[in-house]
Amino acid sequence: MTDQIQRFLFDDTNVRGEIVGLESAYKEVLDKQSHPEPVARLLGELLAAVALLTETVKLDGTLSIEVRGQGALSLLMAESNPGGELRAIARLAEDQALPAHETDFRQLVGEGQIVITLDPREGNRYQGIVALDADTLGGCLEAYFERSEQLPTRLWLAADGQRAGGLLLQQLPDDGRQSCDADAWNRCVKLADTLSDGELLSLEQRELLFRLYHEETARVFDPKSLRFGCTCSRERIARALLGLGAEELRDILDEQKAIDTHCHFCHTHYHFSAAEIESLIDTPDAPTPTIH
The missing domain is CATH 3.55.30.10 (Hsp33 domain)
Incomplete structure (x- = not known):
């Protein structure tokens, strides 16, 4: 087949x-x-x-x-x-x-x-x-x-x-x-x-x-x-994180110092530093930096 x-x-x-x-x-x-x-x-x-x-x-x-x-x-x-x-x-x-x-x-x-x-x-x-x-x-x-x-x-x-x-x-x-x-x-x-x-x-x-x-x-x-095929991307994950709200994101940072997450479909790992999360909160419409 x-x-x-x-x-x-x-x-x-x-x-x-x-x-x-x-x-x-x-x-x-x-x-x-x-x-x-x-x-x-x-x-x-x-x-x-x-x-x-x-x-x-x-x-x-x-x-x-x-x-x-x-x-x-x-x-x-x-x-x-x-x-x-x-x-x-x-x-x-x-x-x-x-x-x-x-x-x-x-x-x-x-x-x-x-x-x-x-x-x-x-x-x-x-x-x-x-x-x-x-x-x-x-x-x-x-x-x-x-x-x-x-x-x-x-x-x-x-x-x-x-x-x-x-x-x-x-x-x-x-x-x-x-x-x-x-x-x-x-x-x-x-x-x-x-x-x-x-x-x-x-x-x-x-x-x-x-x-x-x-x-x-x-x-x-x-x-x-x-x-x-998975349609996940760093940009889509960032938008999902923003949906949690600034207060919850900062609570997570206070506890973990960074945010690590993964796509539930393909298990690709995504890491966001504290500085990147703050940048997302301050300028939510800006392009998400790509980490190489």
Whole structure:
């Protein structure tokens, strides 16, 4: 399996789709974090989902999916951009232990919500929020499309700690063409429902689509490469520190004489001396010095 996503559509229908497979990018995310198998699996599903949604909504900017729960798994977050860069993190609640025998999405996350943020390079930032009403991550994201995009959408997600994959089907509005196959949506969804996790994770994408839809007239477009990539920078970390406020920053300096922090996604270390923090407080709009 290579790290890539492919778009496809069925001729003479209003059905389109995306299929994604991840291996190296998924491995890099897991290498930077240490999580039990159920959490690693959900991280893979979320990585596949954020790649699918980024391509589907055609966003020229950053898309993030944040799962906030009240269970033992308190946070899952993944982010993608049009350049094919993906990153993700998971956080466990400090006051709860993971259930010994539970690997179900809802059991791990508990009550909560999913926040989907679309941050275009130009234009206004948009956030959509849906409750965790479904038993699976894919089911919750389907509810987002139903409420926000008002387009029938189905997702199939799988991950096993080594590979992650996903399939998305979407029914577009009827354009009124006489030749449009009215039953295509139900037919394509029923065929996708026969897909096993093993097939989604192990088969080459064109082979998988052929197995499912060899009786359909499908057009499969060139694949787009995906990879792990972090958007952290010294400037972004500095802006985050400024968000703590001058008083708290100076309290930290009184205790530690400097501030050391790291990116939660890629673990890059950032050091800010007392003089640099004071400069940030005094001139917050000035460029942040780069340390070589």
